[in-house]
Amino acid sequence: MIRFFLLLLLTTSIFASSVQRYRWTNGETFLVFLEKNSLPMKELYYNLDKDDQRLTEELRSGVHYQVVTDANKTIEQLLLPLNDELQIHIYKTKNAYKFEAIPIICETKLESYTTTIRSSPNYTILKETGSKKLAQIFVSSFKKSLNFKNDIRRGDKLVMIYEQKYRLGQIFSMPILKVAMIEMRHKKHYIYLNSDDRYYDEKGRQVEGFLLARPVRGARISSYFTKRRWHPVLHKWKAHLGIDYAARRGTPIVAAGRGRVIWAHRMGSYGNLVKIRHDDGYETRYAHMKSFRRGIRKGRHVKKGQTIGYVGTTGRSTGPHLHFELRKHGRAINPLRVVQVTTKKLKGKQKKAFLKLQKMYDKQIEKKLENMVPFEKPHELQSQCYLKHGINT
Ligand SMILES: [Zn+2]
Helix, strand or coil, X not given: CEEEEEEECCCCEECCEEEEEEECCCCCCHHHHHHHCCCCHHHHHHCCCHHHHHHHXXXXXXXXXXXXXXXXXXXXXXEEECCCXXXXXXXXXXXXXXXXXEECCCEEEEEEEEEECCCCHHHHHHHHHCCHHHHHHHHHHHCXXXXXXXXXXXXXXXXXXXXXXXXXXXXXXXXXXXXXXXXXXXXXXXXXXXXXXXEECCCCEECCCCCCCCCCCCCEEEECCEEEEEECCCCEEEEECCEEEECCCCCEEECCCCEEEEEEEECHHXXXXXXXXCHHHXXXXXXXXXXXXXXXXXXXXXXXXXXXXXXXXXXXXXXXXEEEEEEECCEEECHHHXXXXXXXXXXXXXXXXXXXXXXXXXXXXXXXXXXXCCCCCCCCCCCCCEEEEEEEC
C-alpha cells in the first residue's frame, strides 16, 4: 500500500517527529556520516548501484540538510541536497532504511534589476543588491567582450533579467541570467540566453568564454548535462553531471582551457581520467579515455586546445565516448553555459528563432528602462516548500 505523506519542513513537531536543520561539515564523507549516525552502511551504501554510490560523492560541505527524528531520537528521514535540483532521501520503513534520490521542490521566480551605474557595474550591483552572485553573473557575462574600466561613464545604465530559485523561503542556488544589457557611451550591449542553453550577443554571435566549445573536435553530443533526470527503465531519479561526446575510439581529446593537470590516472567508474585545474576555481574532467597522451601527468601545464588523451570506453561506459565535466569550486555546472567559442554564428532556422527571442527580451528591457524601478530585496516567503513522496508500507 502506498501512503502519501506530506512533510512540512519546519522546525516544529509533527506527530511527535521533529525536524532539524544541520550543515554538512567540511570534508565529511557519506560513509563517515552514516557511521556517526549509526545508520546501516550496507543498506545505505554498499548495496546501492554504482550510480547511486557516485551520487553520494556529490555531497558538499556547507550544504544544509534536514533530519527527522521520532520521540526516541531515532532517525526517521534524512534529506541531503546534492545540487539545486536533486537530493538524497533516506527513510525508515518498518525494519529497514531505504535510499532514494528525489527532486528538490522549490519555487522559481523571474526577477529583474535595473539601475544607473555609479562607478563600476560590480560596485553598483553589490552596493544596491547586496548580492555577490548577481554581480558575478553580470560581470562575468560581459568580461570577455567589453572593457568596463575605460568605457563606462557615470549615468550609463544596466538591466538584467534572471531566474531565481527559492527553497524554504530563502534564496537558493545561483541565479540564471536570461538577458543582460549594459549601456556604454550611449551604445547598448546585450547578452541573451538562447534556447540551446548558450549565450549570444545582439548579433547572434556566441559569446567568447575561456574554454573551448568542445574538447573533441567534430564530436556529437550524445548526452546532456542534467542535475536530475527520471530514468524510465530503472524507474528512479538520476543525475548526469557532464556532457557525453560520442566519437570514434582513439579520437584526440583536447584540454578545454589553459591549466594544470591535477590527475591523470584511473579513477573508479570514470576509467582513465584527466582532471585539469583552471583559473577562478574551475576544473575540467575528461573520463573513459582509452589512453593519456605521452607526458600528460600530474603537475603538467597544458594550453587550451592541447591534446591530452584519446577517446575510449574505460570505466563504467557502454561505448566509446568522452564524458566531460566542468566544476566550479567543486560543484558540477553545465559546461554549455560556460564553454563558448567566438566562431559560432547562428544561421537559418536557428537564427530566426533567436531573433524572435531577442525581440521579446529587448521589449522587456525597454520597459525596465522606462520604469527604472529600484531594486527591492526579495522578502522572505512563507515556507511553501515541502516534500511529497510515497512511502511503501
Ligand atoms: Zn557521461
